Amino acid sequence: MKCNLVAIFTVVLALAIAASAGSISGKVSGVNGESVVYVDTIAGKTFPAPADHPVMDQKGLLFSPHIMIVQAGTTVDFLNSDKVAHNVFWPSVMQGSKKLPGKNLGTWPQGEKRPFKFDQPGVASLLCNVHPEMAGYIVVSPTPYFAKTDKSGDYKIENVPDGQYNVVAWHEGAKASTKAVAVSGDSKADFTVSK
Ligand SMILES: [Cu+2]
Incomplete structure (x- = not known):
């Protein structure tokens, strides 16, 4: 039995x-x-926030990875791996054509990390006000179903x-x-x- x-x-x-x-x-x-x-977004469905903190690195004067996808509710750790100080800011989070407020995380030296929790789905265009040529993207997906091509x-x-x-x-x-x-x-x- x-x-x-x-x-x-x-x-x-x-x-x-x-x-x-x-x-x-x-x-x-x-x-x-x-x-x-x-x-x-799937009507009537919510997903628990992931516990993992993916790392958006600033290395060799580049955001690495250039494009990161995370589920809404994820905390991203922004790391500076360069000898020079970097800043991280995004002027807005674009949700379709809707513009949500941006954020300036400040400027910090090599080896330090600053976390930020992305609660709202949308796209944050990352910039560094020390190095105007630096650009990266965080795409915040409303669901855990996503992929990069x-x-x-x-x-x-x-x-x-x-x-x-x-x-x-x-x-x-x-x-x-x-x-x-x-x-x-x-x-x-x-x-x-x-x-
Ligand atoms: Cu920089």
Whole structure:
């Protein structure tokens, strides 16, 4: 009897894993280089804030990574790895065409980190007021379903439950493109964005 229960539990568990193993994949074209693709706000659904603090580094007079995607509610640690002091600010957080307030985190020396929690979905264009040529992006996704494309525009978002979603493709300096996608298992969505 005990054996049977274990067997049943194993089957149920396997089915549960299979049910949540859908994905969205495809290509973002019309632009060169990396883009970001994410599932937009899902009505009536919230997601717990991730505990991990991804690091946005300032290294070699560059923001690294150039583009970071995080789920809303994530705290990002801004690190300065250079010998020179860097500043971090973003003039606003763009939520579609809506402009949310920006933030200036200040200026700090090598080896120091300053955290900031991104509560609102949107895009923060990072700048450094010491080095005007420095630029980076933090794309804050309303859901945990997001991916960065490779340089040729291919992407795959893993572990997306079946359902009907609005999926957004974002590219630096271009107009974001939104598409309704019906996810059932492994699904496809291609985007064309233009500047
Ligand atoms: Cu700087």
